[in-house]
Amino acid sequence: MALFKIAVLEGDGIGPEVVSAALKVLYRIGELAGHHFETEKGLIGGSAIDEKGTPLPEETIKLCLEADAVLLGAVGGPKWDHLPTEERPERGLLGIRKALDLYANLRPAKVYEPLIEASPLKREVVRGTDMVVVRELTGDVYYGEPRGIFTQDGKRVGINTMRYTEDEIRRVVRKAFQIANLRRKKLTSVDKSNVLEVSALWRQIVEEESKNFPEVELEHLYVDNCAMQIVRRPSSFDVIVTGNIFGDILSDEAAVITGSLGMLPSASLGDRYALYEPVHGSAPDIAGKGVANPIATILSVALMLRYSFGLIREADLLERAVEVTLEKGYRTPDIYTEGTIKVGTEGMTQAVIQTLEELWS
Numbered sequence: 389m390a391l392f393k394i395a396v397l398e399g400d401g402i403g404p405e406v407v408s409a410a411l412k413v414l415y416r417i418g419e420l421a422g423h424h425f426e427t428e429k430g431l432i433g434g435s436a437i438d439e440k441g442t443p444l445p446e447e448t449i450k451l452c453l454e455a456d457a458v459l460l461g462a463v464g465g466p467k468w469d470h471l472p473t474e475e476r477p478e479r480g481l482l483g484i485r486k487a488l489d490l491y492a493n494l495r496p497a498k499v500y501e502p503l504i505e506a507s508p509l510k511r512e513v514v515r516g517t518d519m520v521v522v523r524e525l526t527g528d529v530y531y532g533e534p535r536g537i538f539t540q541d542g543k544r545v546g547i548n549t550m551r552y553t554e555d556e557i558r559r560v561v562r563k564a565f566q567i568a569n570l571r572r573k574k575l576t577s578v579d580k581s582n583v584l585e586v587s588a589l590w591r592q593i594v595e596e597e598s599k600n601f602p603e604v605e606l607e608h609l610y611v612d613n614c615a616m617q618i619v620r621r622p623s624s625f626d627v628i629v630t631g632n633i634f635g636d637i638l639s640d641e642a643a644v645i646t647g648s649l650g651m652l653p654s655a656s657l658g659d660r661y662a663l664y665e666p667v668h669g670s671a672p673d674i675a676g677k678g679v680a681n682p683i684a685t686i687l688s689v690a691l692m693l694r695y696s697f698g699l700i701r702e703a704d705l706l707e708r709a710v711e712v713t714l715e716k717g718y719r720t721p722d723i724y725t726e727g728t729i730k731v732g733t734e735g736m737t738q739a740v741i742q743t744l745e746e747l748w749s
């Protein structure tokens with residue numbers, strides 16, 4: 389029996405609700421497949437501030453460094469919105485990404501045929517959409533120095549610094565080429581090189597790396613144009629690679645094409661560690677109501693099974709179980725359309741588990 393150690397960081401808002409749902413699914417897979425998933429919880433975000441006075445306690449970092457993989461819910465919420473930026477729950481998330489050097493954030497956005505009605509776009513536009521946004525996750529304006537609010541000539545000035553080194557760009561671009569090579573062999577690199585020097589360097593490095601992947605078709609788009617093309621022709625994208633801030637924005641945009649932000653999983657990968665989390669946040673507007681869509685987190689567990697544990701069959705079956713559950717008509721409120729079966733977080737979780745059991749036998 390294989391043993392896998394998972395650090396579980398539930399976070400805030402709907403974080404604990406969707407993580408608990410995904411863990412139920414994971415434990416059931418463990419029973420069916422004969423694996424032991426050992427989980428240990430750590431504090432992060434607002435709940436860590438409340439209990440430990442910091443959004444990322446040292447013991448949480450230690451727990452993650454010792455685990456085979458990390459599963460995270462979401463951080464943040466109105467309770468902590470009054471705090472200065474550098475003390476907010478979100479800093480816990482940035483801190484753990486940096487501490488584990490998770491430089492490549494994979495955000496697959498796939499349109500499931502049964503959800504085509506839930507997309508705000510026309511069905512003929514979204515049909516067949518299956519893309520992965522590869523977002524650089526440990527650089528850019530998120531981490532660049534100097535940063536802060538300063539006083540200059542008696543007036544306040546806010547400063548953040550967009551900064552990327554050649555090596556930081558190269559490693560994530562290479563990963564994106566490798567992923568594209570295993571998929572439909574098309575890579576779209578997104579930048580703002582008509583204005584930003586950081587982006588001009590980004591584009592140079594993408595061009596250099598493309599020589600190592602001659603079979604991958606390369607396209608460059610400016611980020612503003614890309615934002616438009618994602619809603620105009622989403623199915624034409626295969627892999628998108630971009631920096632931290634552009635990737636943050638474009639992946640939420642890609643999410644809505646699939647029907648809901650509650651559908652999008654992610655894998656944050658470094659050379660040694662990996663963390664899995666839904667793309668969405670703590671959704672304070674629905675927290676505690678039992679209606680959050682757990683699919684993004686359940687699909688994040690599927691990514692964990694595939695990338696961290698090499699359990700390909702289990703990952704495939706779980707992804708298929710989600711699809712079949714949607715085919716059966718189960719919907720949380722965010723993806724509900726007339727004529728389907730409205731369920732809450734628990735109802736969706738049980739429906740996925742039941743489908744999984746059916747597919748297993």
Ligand SMILES: NC(=O)c1ccc[n+]([C@@H]2O[C@H](COP(=O)([O-])OP(=O)(O)OC[C@H]3O[C@@H](n4cnc5c(N)ncnc54)[C@H](O)[C@@H]3O)[C@@H](O)[C@H]2O)c1
Nearest residue numbers: 462463464465649650667668669670671673674680681722
């Ligand atoms: N990775 C993270 O931890 C993460 C990501 C994004 C935002 N945040 C934080 O979360 C807080 C709220 O941010 P926000 O409101 O801008 O973004 P959000 O992603 O939390 O919510 C945006 C909208 O999507 C809906 N939504 C999100 N996840 C859903 C789900 N699983 N099921 C159904 N509906 C869902 C919400 O109800 C809301 O209407 C902020 O503090 C923000 O910083 C954290």
Ligand SMILES: CC(C)[C@H](C(=O)O)[C@@H](O)C(=O)O
Nearest residue numbers: 463464478481482636667669
């Ligand atoms: C909460 C915030 C720090 C985070 C980010 O900007 O990376 C979130 O929006 C995300 O997409 O994971």
Ligand SMILES: [Mg+2]
Nearest residue numbers: 636637640667
């Ligand atoms: Mg985001």
